[in-house]
Amino acid sequence: MALSSRFRPFLRPVFRVSLRAQPRRALHLAPPWLLDDYVPRYHLISSIDAAKKRSLAYAHLRECNLCPRLCGVNRYEKTGVCLIGAEKVKVNTIAPHFGEEPCLQGHNGSGSVFFSGCNLRCVFCQNHDIAHQRNGFDLTPEELAEWYMKLQEVGRCHNINLVTPEHVVPQVVLSILHARELGLRLPIVYNTSAFDSLESLELLDGLVDIYLPDFKVWSNATSKRLLKADNYAATAMESIKAMHAQVGDLCFTGDGIAKKGVLVRHLVMPGKEDEGKEIVRWLAENVSKDMMVHIMEQYFPRAHVGKPRRGGKDAEVVEPGGVPAAEGAKVRYADINRPVDLKEVASVTQAAREAGLWRFVEAPKHGGFNI
Secondary structure, eight states, X not given: OOOOTTXXXXXXXXXXXXXXXXXXXXXXXXXXXXXXXXXXXXXXXXXXXXXXXXXXXXXXXXXXXXXXXXXXXXXXXXXXXXXXXXXXXXXXXXEEEOSSOHHHHTTTOEEEEEESOOSOOOTTOTTHHHXXXXXXXXXXXXXXXXXXHHHHHTSOOSOEEEESOGGGHHHHHHHHHXXXXXXXXXXXXXXEOSOOOHHHHHHHTTTOSEEEEBOOOOOHHHIIIIIOOSSHHHHHHHHHHHHHHHHOBOEEETTSOEEEEEEEEEEOOTTOHHHHHHHHXXXXXXXXXXXXXXXXXXXXXXXXXXXXXXXXXXSOOEETTXXXXXXXXXXXXXXXXXXXXXXXXXXXXXXXXXXXOOEEXXXXXXXXXXX
């Protein structure tokens, strides 16, 4: 019986199911460095472990061994090389910072705390007015924790970025534990020169989410002359291994913001590209080929570099550390008294790729984030 024409518009067409094999779709699985969500490590430690860390923090200050200089001073009574005492830290700047790596600063900035003082004396220091002097304002660990909360609640920052904190680790530990009680939820970034002691890093274990070490130089002669520190490279290697053992390779959430892991920086210096090549090879062979690396090109003569030579015309000029100045040079550290050449930077990057490193902080070659 034929259907009336008035019902035909309501009839749905019948589709036949093909029995032919359909092509299989390839599923893209998220890499192991992509996180669904993240809880800061300081929320995962027990109250007993937190109490132990508080006790150890005070003990370190009574006989300071926080860096390889091992001053051993009672910082409640006097200061060592870093110039900072025990009860308070001296801070120069606290603010959202937009000069960090994109995966750290995001859209709202990295909540940076720039500490005054340092356990190194880099002659080219880009922040020498802060690191080599006691400029800034004093804060107790509790007051510092309240500033963390302001960076979180008012600044809407993506993390708490502790810049040059090696010499104030006990105060930093106390501030993080207090901020935890106040409701801090942001990852902690430990932004260091890598001149740390293992005791210091052990105290930080469980509190720091992202380690941001700057592996500066390779040869001991260079570290003595330019950093005023002995055995710098050996210390940095030991420190970076310990950092990686704690938090692993750098991981991100889907928004491209780093949440946990190690990101190693290296500032390429004029004429020192061979040392940079040794550093990246060591990272690939001894830590991880999946290490996130930032090979930086922004070196510029600062601090003591380029200053007039000291001494009379016939005097033998010796730089700090007992190293004779370059013969015929009219300024101090003449060999690094120029911006770095981009060819020098490219040679270090090429050495890193040849060593097997592949995760770099650089402009993405696609429309998204480099994760």
